Amino acid sequence: MKAIIIGATSGIGRELAKLLSDEGYTVGISGRRTALLESLQAELPGECFVSEMDLVDVQQSVEALNELIEKMKGVDLIVINSGTGSIDPDYPLQNDLDTIAVNVTGFTAMANVAYHYFSEQGSGHIVGISSIAGVRGGPIASYNASKAYVSSYLEGLACRVYGQGTSIAITDVRPGFVDTAMAQGEGIFWRAPVEKAASQILDAIKDKKRVVYITKRWRLIAWILKAAPHQLYRKLMS
Numbered sequence: 236m237k238a239i240i241i242g243a244t245s246g247i248g249r250e251l252a253k254l255l256s257d258e259g260y261t262v263g264i265s266g267r268r269t270a271l272l273e274s275l276q277a278e279l280p281g282e283c284f285v286s287e288m289d290l291v292d293v294q295q296s297v298e299a300l301n302e303l304i305e306k307m308k309g310v311d312l313i314v315i316n317s318g319t320g321s322i323d324p325d326y327p328l329q330n331d332l333d334t335i336a337v338n339v340t341g342f343t344a345m346a347n348v349a350y351h352y353f354s355e356q357g358s359g360h361i362v363g364i365s366s367i368a369g370v371r372g373g374p375i376a377s378y379n380a381s382k383a384y385v386s387s388y389l390e391g392l393a394c395r396v397y398g399q400g401t402s403i404a405i406t407d408v409r410p411g412f413v414d415t416a417m418a419q420g421e422g423i424f425w426r427a428p429v430e431k432a433a434s435q436i437l438d439a440i441k442d443k444k445r446v447v448y449i450t451k452r453w454r455l456i457a458w459i460l461k462a463a464p465h466q467l468y469r470k471l472m473s
């Protein structure tokens with residue numbers, strides 16, 4: 236089996252690449268920090284292909300993904316893990332635009348290439364890393380909105396492939412807090428070790444789950460967040 240992890244330089248993506256390689260997958264790993272990709276490549280037990288990719292540059296990323304698929308002589312699983320979000324209290328416009336560029340536009344470009352590739356092949360599995368943040372709005376407004384987009388896009392793709400009768404699986408992964416560079420600072424609770432999060436994501440991939448919360452207890456938080464009336468919700472979020 237062959238898997239590509241988009242955003243494998245650090246955190247969840249890096250850990251997932253290790254687990255997939257341990258399971259015998261040939262892996263393709265991408266991101267901007269090539270030195271980290273090369274150190275991961277040296278660590279992995281199985282065959283590994285490295286591809287430099289900056290999702291802000293859509294054309295470059297699309298070309299790089301297509302080239303990576305060609306170099307690997309095909310792929311069965313594409314995990315779109317790259318994501319960004321900033322908690323700058325000054326709330327500058329540029330941070331919103333950067334978040335949208337990676338989490339929305341970049342994500343869409345990768346998912347679209349994956350969809351067309353697997354449609355032609357007649358099978359495959361697309362996994363997108365969304366977030367518990369996608370369940371409702373939040374003070375880092377563009378981050379929550381971008382993850383709502385990811386979840387909605389994946390549900391749309393799932394409807395699309397069902398309508399076509401193709402055997403393409405679509406998985407929406409919604410992590411709560413995971414102990415990576417992205418989840419540091421105040422107000423963080425139930426922060427899962429990255430190894431545990433990646434292991435649960437691997438299980439969801441094997442089971443071809445449609446939607447999964449990581450870790451499992453975050454399903455309960457999602458339920459509470461969805462049910463909370465706005466007056467209570469804004470207090471919880473502020």
Ligand SMILES: NC(=O)c1ccc[n+]([C@@H]2O[C@H](COP(=O)([O-])OP(=O)(O)OC[C@H]3O[C@@H](n4cnc5c(N)ncnc54)[C@H](OP(=O)(O)O)[C@@H]3O)[C@@H](O)[C@H]2O)c1
Binds near residue numbers: 291411416418
């Ligand atoms: N940690 C959490 O608590 C948590 C919770 C919910 C959801 N998530 C989601 O999980 C995913 C992984 O995040 P993480 O927690 O593992 O944080 P991380 O260690 O910061 O990983 C982020 C990954 O995204 C890649 N990336 C960022 N900007 C990119 C760009 N312009 N082009 C290509 N790749 C880019 C990074 O690679 P380069 O910097 O090398 O490009 C890195 O591999 C993200 O989508 C995040 O939103 C995380």
